[in-house]
Each structure stands twice: as C-alpha cells, then as structure tokens.
Amino acid sequence: MGIETEIKTIERNEVKKVEQEMTQDGPNTTLVDMPRLQHLGEVMTDHGTEMAMALAILIVGLLVVRLLVKWLRKVLQRLMPTVKFVTTFCNLVYVIMVAIVASIAAVEFGAQPLNLLRLLTIISLVAIGLFIFLRPFIPSMPFKVGHTVKAGNLLGKVEAITFLNTRMRTFDGKTFFVPNRQILNEVVMNYQFSGSRRIKIDVGIRYDQDLLKAKRVLEALMTEDARVKPKPGPMVYVLNLANSAVELGGRCWVDNKDYWVARCDLMEKTKLRFDSEGIQFAFPQLDLHINDEGARPGESGVPAAVSLTGFGSREATDEKNI
Amino acid sequence: MKIAEGLKIIESGWIRKPKGFRVKFQRPTDAGLEVGLSPPDGAAPLTSDVTAWRYAWKLWQATRAAAETGAPGALYNITVVDDQDQPFRFYGTGEFETYSPKHSDGKAANGENET
Numbered sequence: 001m002g003i004e005t006e007i008k009t010i011e012r013n014e015v016k017k018v019e020q021e022m023t024q025d026g027p028n029t030t031l032v033d034m035p036r037l038q039h040l041g042e043v044m045t046d047h048g049t050e051m052a053m054a055l056a057i058l059i060v061g062l063l064v065v066r067l068l069v070k071w072l073r074k075v076l077q078r079l080m081p082t083v084k085f086v087t088t089f090c091n092l093v094y095v096i097m098v099a100i101v102a103s104i105a106a107v108e109f110g111a112q113p114l115n116l117l118r119l120l121t122i123i124s125l126v127a128i129g130l131f132i133f134l135r136p137f138i139p140s141m142p143f144k145v146g147h148t149v150k151a152g153n154l155l156g157k158v159e160a161i162t163f164l165n166t167r168m169r170t171f172d173g174k175t176f177f178v179p180n181r182q183i184l185n186e187v188v189m190n191y192q193f194s195g196s197r198r199i200k201i202d203v204g205i206r207y208d209q210d211l212l213k214a215k216r217v218l219e220a221l222m223t224e225d226a227r228v229k230p231k232p233g234p235m236v237y238v239l240n241l242a243n244s245a246v247e248l249g250g251r252c253w254v255d256n257k258d259y260w261v262a263r264c265d266l267m268e269k270t271k272l273r274f275d276s277e278g279i280q281f282a283f284p285q286l287d288l289h290i291n292d293e294g295a296r297p298g299e300s301g302v303p304a305a306v307s308l309t310g311f312g313s314r315e316a317t318d319e320k321n322i
Numbered sequence: 323m324k325i326a327e328g329l330k331i332i333e334s335g336w337i338r339k340p341k342g343f344r345v346k347f348q349r350p351t352d353a354g355l356e357v358g359l360s361p362p363d364g365a366a367p368l369t370s371d372v373t374a375w376r377y378a379w380k381l382w383q384a385t386r387a388a389a390e391t392g393a394p395g396a397l398y399n400i401t402v403v404d405d406q407d408q409p410f411r412f413y414g415t416g417e418f419e420t421y422s423p424k425h426s427d428g429k430a431a432n433g434e435n436e437t
Contacts, residue, residue, distance in 0.1 A: 223337045226369050230333055258369065265372040272414045 047110070054109035061101030069094045087145055087160075141166065141180065142188045150189040151178065196229060197259045199252050201266055203274070204245030204282040211238070211246055214279045221273050222252040227262045229253045245282030340404035342367025343374035345381060347400040348424070355398065355424070367405060374402045375412055382421035389422040398424035 044051070073090045080086060099120060107113050143149045147158050149168075156170035166183055168176045191197070201222070205214050215236045222234035234252035241247075250270070254262045274281065344367050348355040360377070361367060368374045378400050388396040400421040402410045412419040 220337055224339060226340050226342060226371075228339075230339070233329070233333075261370060261373070265370050268372060269413045273416070276414075276416050 050109050054105040057108055058101060058105040061104065062098065065094065065097040065101055068097065139184055141183065143190045143193075147193070148191040150191070151183050152186045154178065191259075192256045195256060196253050197256055199228075199250075199254055199259065199263045199266060201250035201252075201263075201270055202239065202247060203250070203270060204242065204247045205274075206244075206280050206282045207246060209246070209279050211248075213277065214248060214274070217273055217277050217279065218248060218250045218270065221269055222250055222266060225252075225262065225266065225269075227254045227258040229255075244284050340371075340406075340410065342369055342405050343371050343402050343410060344368065345374055345378045345400060346403045346407075346409075347378075347381065347397045349397050350392075358397075359403075371402060371410055371413055374410075375414075378402055378421060386422065389424075396422075398422045 069090050072093060073086065076086045076090065103113075103116050103120065106116055141161055143158050145158050145160060148156070149158060151168075154168060154170065154176055156168040156174075156176065158166060159169050159175070160167040161180075163180075165177045165179050168178060170176065199222075201218065203214075203218070205211070215238075219234055219236045222228050228234055229252070232253055234250065237249045237251070239247040239249040250266075252266075271281075344359045344361060347358050347360070349358055350356075360381075368377070381397060382400050385395060385397040388394065389398060401419065402412075404410045409418045411417060
C-alpha cells in the first residue's frame with residue numbers, strides 16, 4: 001500500500017506541474033500546439049463570412065469597374081474623338097474606382113472606415129509628393145499618345161505608352177511595340193510637337209515665262225486656301241536660276257492636322273492653276289546646235305560638227321565636236 | 323502707315339480667305355426644287371475646296387442617271403459654295419461650275435455641266 005500511495009502522489013504532482021506550466025504559458029502554448037489547419041478552421045469559422053463577402057465584393061467590383069471604364073472610354077472617344085486626354089482621364093477614373101472597391105471590401109472584412117480613409121490619404125499624399133519631386137528625374141518620352149513620330153526607321157502614330165514599351169502604328173497599318181529604352185536612345189522626330197508646320201512648294205518654270213505672274217499666282221493660290229495661316233503669311237521666293245528652270249519656292253504654314261492634305265491640295269492646285277494661267281513648267285532639256293562650218297568638203301548633209309547645250313543651260317555654250 | 327497696318331489692309335482686302343466649303347444642290351420635291359447643303363448648316367464645313375469639288379463630282383456621278391431620267395433621288399445644280407453661300411470657282415479651271423444643271427422652270431440645261 002505504501003508503494004502504491006507513493007506512485008499516486010508522484011503522478012498527482014506531475015499532473016499539477018503540467019497544469020501549472022500550462023497555466024503560466026497561457027493560451028499561446030495551446031495555439032502553438034494546435035495543428036495549423038485546426039487554427040485556420042477556427043479563423044474561417046469566426047471570420048469566414050466576412051472574408052468571403054470581402055473577396056466577392058473585390059472580384060465583382062473589379063470586374064464591374066473594368067467594364068465601366070471600358071464603356072466610358074468608348075463613349076468619350078466617340079463623343080470627343082479629338083480630345084487627347086481621354087485615356088488619361090479614364091485611367092484616373094479606373095484608379096479611383098479600384099480604390100473605392102478595395103475600401104468597401106476592406107470595410108466589409110472589418111477594417112475601420114476612418115483608419116482606412118487615413119491610410120488612403122497618406123498613400124495618396126506620398127504618391128503625389130513622390131511624383132512631384134521625382135518627375136524631373138524620370139525620363140519622359142519626347143511624344144504623347146496621338147503624335148506622329150519618326151523614331152529610328154519607324155514612322156507612325158503613337159497609340160499607347162506603357163512602362164516597358166511604346167505601341168506605334170505605321171501608316172500602312174502595322175503595329176510595332178518598341179522598347180522605351182530603345183526609343184530614348186534614338187533620334188526622335190516629333191511631327192506634332194508644335195502646332196503648325198510649313199508647307200514647301202518648289203516649282204521650276206521656263207526661262208521664257210513671266211516670272212512675276214508665276215509668283216503672283218503661286219502666292220494667291222496659297223493665300224486663298226482656308227487652311228493656310230495668315231501669320232506668318234505665304235511667301236514666294238526665287239530660289240535659284242538653275243540650268244533649265246527658274247526655281248520658285250512657295251512657303252506657307254498650316255495646322256499640323258491639316259498638313260498632309262493641304263500640301264497635296266496645294267500641289268494639285270499649283271499644277272492646274274499654272275496650266276490655266278498659261279505658265280509653263282520647266283523640264284530638263286538638251287539643245288543640239290548643228291555647225292555646218294566644221295563639215296568636210298564633199299560630205300555635205302552630214303553634220304560633222306555639232307554643239308550641245310546641256311540640259312537647257314543658258315550659260316553652257318561650250319561647243320563639243322562629236 | 324506702319325507695315326503692320328499695311329499688312330492688315332492686305333489681309334482684309336486682297337484675297338478673301340473662305341472659312342469653309344459646302345456642296346450646294348437642289349432636289350425635286352412636291353413643292354418644286356428644294357435647296358440642300360452638304361454638310362448641312364450647323365455642321366462643320368469642309369476645309370478644302372479640292373475635297374469639296376471632289377465630293378460634288380461624286381454626288382453628280384452617283385445621281386447622274388436619276389437626274390437624266392427624272393427618277394427619285396436626283397440632284398440638280400450641284401456646286402460648291404463658301405462660308406458666305408457664294409459660289410466658289412473650280413480650282414481646276416478657275417471658272418464657276420455646276421453639275422447636272424437644271425433651270426428653275428424645270429428644264430434641263432444643255433450639256434452635263436455648266437461653267
């Protein structure tokens with residue numbers, strides 16, 4: 001009996017020790033010992049509904065936001081096809097709506113709206129501050145969406161600019177994705193950096209034509225065009241007294257958007273107006289002068305010596321025997 | 323007179339610069355010939371007379387058969403006018419031109435187009 005009593009006493013003490021240890025460590029020890037899955041199960045039991053609701057709000061909300069912004073972009077592009085800031089505006093709306101959806105989901109999960117508002121305000125202020133202070137150090141592209149540019153050998157319209165690449169559409173319909181670092185290393189020609197462009201109409205008239213009349217006709221033709229800007233006004237210069245032509249240069253300024261069509265129209269009108277006014281264009285010509293004096297006796301009728309005036313040159317009077 | 327003043331006089335008095343162009347035409351209705359414009363009043367006009375004349379010519383080609391037979395859809399007296407509703411000379415000839423000419427009494431004029 002004595003031994004049995006001792007064993008029971010020892011067991012009781014052991015149990016007491018364990019209970020005391022457990023009581024001292026508190027519930028953490030219980031959690032550590034609990035299997036992880038069981039813990040997850042308890043969490044899901046306690047907060048599962050809120051988590052599921054928050055997740056559902058987030059997924060559905062993001063889908064709805066995406067659809068809404070897509071619809072908004074289409075509508076704005078249809079209503080205001082010339083406005084350049086549609087994409088930027090839509091991106092801004094997208095960011096704001098995503099933030100709203102995320103906030104609603106967080107509140108549903110149990111976050112305090114006031115704390116959330118504070119967090120969002122801090123994030124916004126930090127982002128704006130970083131943007132303002134780091135902007136001069138961020139390499140910016142020398143063009144915007146919608147500009148017509150030539151980068152390297154690629155000429156086309158910029159459709160989109162992302163962090164990694166620039167999407168360009170050439171005039172024959174091909175789409176190119178050019179890495180931004182490559183563009184930044186190239187010489188870029190931006191045709192729409194300034195609002196207007198100069199049109200050059202160079203024509204050559206024959207030496208026997210009325211030069212002043214040709215100048216007047218060309219200047220009037222540019223002046224009366226609705227797209228040509230009055231300031232700086234159209235000008236016509238005598239560029240060169242060339243071999244076979246008096247070269248005239250017409251210069252006028254138009255808006256960038258009108259450049260190509262206006263240039264083609266003015267070219268067409270120049271040709272037709274000069275024709276109707278009786279002003280003849282010059283063309284390369286070769287005058288052949290037969291010199292009878294150089295012919296040998298008995299070989300009359302066959303030109304033994306001729307002179308060439310190369311390509312209508314008035315100055316080139318050197319005679320060459322052939 | 324300063325050069326700037328002289329340039330203003332030239333700008334306003336030398337050559338009038340039209341602000342836009344429209345194709346003017348007449349189409350038969352029950353009440354007679356009705357005048358129409360394309361693009362209509364209120365819409366932005368065409369900025370190019372070349373485009374306007376090309377548009378007028380295409381309208382003429384598209385309605386030519388109907389105009390000759392008097393069928394529905396015919397368009398008459400197709401021409402280009404400027405922003406002041408004044409006829410504008412065809413840049414190709416420097417003359418005023420009218421496609422499918424038809425006099426107000428309803429008789430078709432001689433020839434397919436008048437200058």
